[in-house]
Amino acid sequence: MAKIAASIRDVARDTGLSTATISRVVNGDTKVSEKTRQLVLDACSRLDYLPNPAARALSTRRSRVVAAIIPTIEHSVFAKFISAIERTLGLHGYSLVLAISNADEAEELAAARKLLGMGADAFILSGQTHSAALLEMLAKRQVPFVYTSVWDPDCEQPTVGYDNADLAGQALRHLYANGHRRVAVVHGPLAESDRTVARRDGARALRGLFDTLDFFETPLSVAGGKACVGHRLADGGGYSAYLCFSDVLALGAYFACADVGKQIPQDVSVMGFDNLDWAEAVLPPLTTIDLPASGMGEAVGTHIVECLETSAPMQSQHLTARIIERGSVALLT
Template structure:
């Protein structure tokens, strides 16, 4: 049998209180006596009442919804991040909505407009490079927002993430410490990804490196690795700015009959869940995506609830040393 769903009026009639009082309980207002709150919540459970989010947003001018726009949902680094954002928001009674930009500015702007129309009260945006029209739109609406996956203490917009320049430089210094003087960097498209540009600049600040671009997927990693192997002065180590690119590079090396790490060392970025299961396991730069997501969500909720200003936060990466890197022969 289908259980009848009650309305907010049914709840109010059952407890002998006004609809306004029931609404205050549902919205977590603090000016409600504990006994009254318990009575209302008991009636809600008894009547199987489910509040209408849209109606509540209209009556309170708050949707308790935060939005995030990410470049892709095809890589598990975003799953880690989004999962942490959603859990942190849920703990505070907020919901998450998201859209995918595919790294295209026009798609990102359209997504933000759509999410604003859905009542999103705050935004989490990947990277630091966004069109002026997009940020002007959010500023005009007085909607708080943060940039993630980057850290720039001089940014006018709070950044919560990593110093990509410093991390890439650290990775190059690590490989040179293992004895590698000829290092090739494999990266995704630079024109749509400011994080990749920062990492390449950081790598080059630490040592002269060759750079090879490919699509940010396994096939792109294979393509970039093949280009590196075709160089007359072939590198002895491949530094990949994504574990997905590193996986493609490993496939390309296997096809070329080259062993890892005996004839070529490979290092990734991200520390995705499967990297420890590769043969050999992948040495990689661990990025604390979950902590970053938690911090971005926590700050936005605090800003929406109390008006506390958003602040930049830096999360350091750590090199996870495994079997894919060894001194060159």
């Protein structure tokens, strides 16, 4: 016969404590003494007692569930980010529920409705451009939320991330310092990402430094990067370097160069953005911008927990990134 799951009353009988005390311990009440807390936790472990999340939500008016909506899980930068959030929330007794928007506002709104229906206590949103309906829905329910992968000190909502425009400028200055004056910038669809728009704008601000600085939009995929750079190589644009606003696009550039017998960096230089896991393993190793994906996840998780535990406004945080110099950018004399 199946074993009947232990109840909170079973734990109370085992410890000689009230069900109210057991409830306070499993819900993380810090006012309970360490001796009592350990007694309850030992009994829960011994009896294999798991709190009923629905009952806990009714009693505390909190689900201890945090929702994250991201555009995709196809790239490891998002995997690192989400893993760090989940690890940080778990240390404080919170769970993470994930939804994918495919960079579509309607899908994001539909996902948010479902997650609110599950009782999500807070939301993590990628970028700071979202539908008015979504923002109104969260505000009406007084659900805290944070924008990630962006840093905007003037934003009304908290932002945890980096300055995308500045990082694009840093990448171009790196190419300029290495003697490159004819540069092609390859980026994903502007309509799908305000982070890409910020990077484009940051790069545009440095146009005066270069003899040629051209921008090309392509699907955010290896195939997209390969097709875009392949066309540029075929039309004789004469670019000495390709700055790709994603390592995924940079990998496509590698394939495009290989197809026409161009060597990196002897014939053409390539620079990426993200520092994905494989960037160090390709030949030559990819020079790229190391985005703090794990650090951002830890910071976001910490700020959300502090907000939910203290009811204090969620804080913003500016994270720094750095250029990882490897072997894909030549020094031109």
